Amino acid sequence: MSWRGWGAFAALGIIWGLPYFFIKVSLQELSPVIVAFSRVVLATLILLPIAWRRGALRSLNAHKGAICAFALAEFVVPFLVISFGERWISSSVTGILIAMVPLSIALIQKFFGVHERLGRWRIVGLGMGFIGVAALLGFDTIAWPLGWAGVACMLIATLGYAIGPLIIQRHLGGLDPFGPLAASLAVASAVLFIPAMLAFPSQVPSTPVLASLVMLGVVCTAVAMLLMFYLVGHAGASRATVITYINPAVATLLGVLLLHESLGIGGVLAFVLILLGSWLATRGAAMQSRRAHDGPA
Numbered sequence: 001m002s003w004r005g006w007g008a009f010a011a012l013g014i015i016w017g018l019p020y021f022f023i024k025v026s027l028q029e030l031s032p033v034i035v036a037f038s039r040v041v042l043a044t045l046i047l048l049p050i051a052w053r054r055g056a057l058r059s060l061n062a063h064k065g066a067i068c069a070f071a072l073a074e075f076v077v078p079f080l081v082i083s084f085g086e087r088w089i090s091s092s093v094t095g096i097l098i099a100m101v102p103l104s105i106a107l108i109q110k111f112f113g114v115h116e117r118l119g120r121w122r123i124v125g126l127g128m129g130f131i132g133v134a135a136l137l138g139f140d141t142i143a144w145p146l147g148w149a150g151v152a153c154m155l156i157a158t159l160g161y162a163i164g165p166l167i168i169q170r171h172l173g174g175l176d177p178f179g180p181l182a183a184s185l186a187v188a189s190a191v192l193f194i195p196a197m198l199a200f201p202s203q204v205p206s207t208p209v210l211a212s213l214v215m216l217g218v219v220c221t222a223v224a225m226l227l228m229f230y231l232v233g234h235a236g237a238s239r240a241t242v243i244t245y246i247n248p249a250v251a252t253l254l255g256v257l258l259l260h261e262s263l264g265i266g267g268v269l270a271f272v273l274i275l276l277g278s279w280l281a282t283r284g285a286a287m288q289s290r291r292a293h294d295g296p297a
Contacts, residue, residue, distance in 0.1 A: 012227040017250020019220040020091035020098075022212040023083055024259060029205045032083030035213070037196035040075050040188040042217025043225070047182040056179030066171035067183045074164030074225075075188035078157035085153030088146040090261040095251025096271055097154035104162035125280030132273025168229060177229035185221075 026035045051057050060067060086094055172180045205213075252271065255261040 008227045008230050012224055012231065014250055015219055015224045015227070017095060018254070019216055020082075020086065020094045020251045021254040021258065022216050022220065023086050024091045024255075025212040026205075026209050026216070027083065027087055029209045030201060030213075031199040032080060032087065033192065033195045033199045034201065035083045035216070036076075036079035037189070037192040038213045039079055039216045039221045040185050040192060042214065043222035044182065044185040044189050046218060046222045047178060047226075048186060051176075051178035051182035054176060054178055056176040057183065058179075059175065060179050060183055063171060063175070063180065066167055067180050068187055070164055070167045070172065070180065071184040071187035071191070073160045073167065075184065075221075076191050078160040079188075080192075081153035081156045081160075085150035085157070088143075088150035089154070090255055091259060092252045092255035092261045094150075094154055095255070097151065098158055098161065098251075099275060100155075100158045101161045104158050105166065108159075108162060109166055121280050125277045128273050128277030128280065132270040132275075132277060165228065172229075177226055181225050181229065185225075 023035055026038075030038075082094065082098075168180075204210075
């Protein structure tokens with residue numbers, strides 16, 4: 001990647017480690033539906049006027065199906081289930097579970113027309129990642145039964161976050177990113193509108209909660225998704241989601257230092273195994289890609 005690509009990679013890795021902290025803060029006063037709806041509405045209000053001025057909305061008719069699918073997979077479902085799940089598990093555990101996104105992509109990419117052979121290193125990486133998840137869930141890190149409901153929410157979110165970049169790579173990669181992003185966020189806002197109105201708060205939230213919502217909508221959604229489109233276009237879906245190596249570190253630091261969360265031995269072991277497994281899985285993909293590009297020696 002170019003220096004711009006590495007800059008986008010570093011920025012996105014840090015930015016996408018922040019949402020779990022701000023979601024936790026927002027949930028102190030707001031329902032999960034309001035938190036998810038606020039994110040997509042704020043991002044829509046920012047990106048839709050820009051997309052319209054750039055003329056990026058004109059060529060989207062042929063991509064309506066992909067845009068709706070992307071809205072559901074990347075915004076509606078993950079934002080909802082993460083907000084629900086964080087009521088029952090810590091932001092640190094959330095960040096670690098979301099680090100399974102590259103592993104999920106390696107498993108499902110063939111269903112989206114992305115065919116990368118599962119070589120030795122990728123199989124080892126997948127196995128190590130799943131052992132890490134087992135370690136996280138098997139050392140009394142998760143409380144029964146609501147904690148396991150939170151884990152289920154994160155696994156659903158992980159699947160959505162894996163599908164999203166594959167949709168970009170397969171169907172939306174050649175477009176001006178402002179167009180499909182703004183349209184997808186508008187679709188997500190429409191889907192969440194009625195549930196959000198039913199859960200609307202009776203009083204104005206506190207300043208920390210409002211600030212958290214602004215960060216979630218502006219930085220963690222609008223800016224982050226533009227960076228994601230850029231990375232997928234330049235590095236592919238599998239390599240772009242390697243940012244999840246950085247996300248759990250940021251989420252864990254914020255959770256431990258500011259929210260006084262504790263990971264325990266299971267969390268630390270899972271952190272190491274999942275990140276190492278993801279690295280091996282995507283390392284195998286990168287090596288195969290280079291061999292295909294270079295041809296036979």
